[in-house]
Amino acid sequence: EEIRTAIAWAVIPGFIGAHWVAILFYHPERIADEGPVVFLKFWSGISSYGGFIGAFAGLTYHFKRQNKTWLKEAEIITQGLVIAWIFGRLACAVAYDHPGSPTDWFIGQVYRDGVVRHNLGLYETLYALFIATPLVLILYRFRPRQGLITGSVCLSYAPLRYWFDTMRATDLSHSDARYLGLTPAQYLSLALTILGIYLIIKSFSQPRIVRLPDEEIAAAKAAAKALHKKPEESKKPRHHKGAGKKARKKKRR
Numbered sequence: 001e002e003i004r005t006a007i008a009w010a011v012i013p014g015f016i017g018a019h020w021v022a023i024l025f026y027h028p029e030r031i032a033d034e035g036p037v038v039f040l041k042f043w044s045g046i047s048s049y050g051g052f053i054g055a056f057a058g059l060t061y062h063f064k065r066q067n068k069t070w071l072k073e074a075e076i077i078t079q080g081l082v083i084a085w086i087f088g089r090l091a092c093a094v095a096y097d098h099p100g101s102p103t104d105w106f107i108g109q110v111y112r113d114g115v116v117r118h119n120l121g122l123y124e125t126l127y128a129l130f131i132a133t134p135l136v137l138i139l140y141r142f143r144p145r146q147g148l149i150t151g152s153v154c155l156s157y158a159p160l161r162y163w164f165d166t167m168r169a170t171d172l173s174h175s176d177a178r179y180l181g182l183t184p185a186q187y188l189s190l191a192l193t194i195l196g197i198y199l200i201i202k203s204f205s206q207p208r209i210v211r212l213p214d215e216e217i218a219a220a221k222a223a224a225k226a227l228h229k230k231p232e233e234s235k236k237p238r239h240h241k242g243a244g245k246k247a248r249k250k251k252r253r
Contacts, residue, residue, distance in 0.1 A: 006073045009062040010055040017054020018046035025184040026177055049188040071146040071199075071206060078150045082136050085128040092121030100167040118167045127160055146206040151199030158192035161185060 022045040023030055023038055030038050030045075038044075059077075063070040092098055099111050100118025108116040132153055139149050165183045169175050176183045 003073060003076060006059060006062065006070065007077065009058040010077055013058030014051040014055035015042055015046075017057065018048065018051035019044075021050025021053060021184070022047040028177070047184070049185055049192075052192075053188075071150070071202075072209075074150045075146055075209060078153055079136055079140070082128060082132045082153065085132065086125060089121050089124040089128060093119055093125050095121070097121055098124075099169045099172060100164075101169050101171070103167070113172075117169065120164050120168060123164055124161075127157065131156055131160075140209070143208045143210075145203040145208050147199045147203035149209075151196045151203060154192050154196030154199065156196075158189040158196060161192075162189040165189070 019042045020039060026047060027045060034041075055077075059070055059073070063073075096109070096111055096119065098120035100120050102115050103118050104116070105118065107119070107122065109119045109122070111117050135152055135156060136149055139152060162185075165176075165186050168183060170178075176185075179187070
């Protein structure tokens with residue numbers, strides 16, 4: 001129940017933050033064009049870093065009210081996030097949502113303007129699939145201290161994201177805004193790098209993640225399966241609609 005509540009405090013503020021950061025830092029011109037109501041159009045424009053900020057703020061507020069740290073919950077959420085990241089960024093890749101600059105790379109893709117460009121959504125999919133996922137699985141196997149998985153994912157993602165944004169398109173009308181030559185994501189990547197280092201250092205003083213033995217996991221799965229399985233005696237035999245009539249006819253004969 002505690003994890004479900006934590007996920008709610010991560011997801012809902014995450015969606016709000018994703019949209020508000022996209023409007024404030026990527027497309028601030030929409031505020032003048034559409035008015036304050038643009039902040040309520042959560043379906044129109046999102047930023048992944050904005051989602052991280054919103055989720056972080058929501059979880060911090062939730063656990064601060066309880067005077068608790070949330071490194072343990074962060075480790076669980078991070079593991080789920082990495083898997084979700086694969087499918088989320090894969091959707092970005094096939095929708096060509098993140099056009100990069102023109103390229104002659106062999107994995108460059110032809111965009112709607114007929115130009116072969118970097119597909120940054122594809123690059124992040126490859127990161128989540130071949131770097132983040134193995135990293136989480138390897139660390140979890142060795143029962144790391146709380147905070148190490150989250151910190152390691154932050155530290156592995158931030159430099160790559162900074163590099164990916166150097167390949168982001170600048171020749172399109174809807175290109176991302178830049179401040180002193182850097183995109184908002186590049187500034188936030190620097191902040192995420194610092195956060196990753198902090199979490200890794202902090203993890204040295206934290207307890208290790210508790211893993212259930214394989215036998216207990218198997219027993220728990222079997223118990224859950226038994227709860228959902230209907231008892232055999234409660235199953236009523238189903239008779240064909242015409243079965244009663246046929247039986248009566250045989251008796252008459």
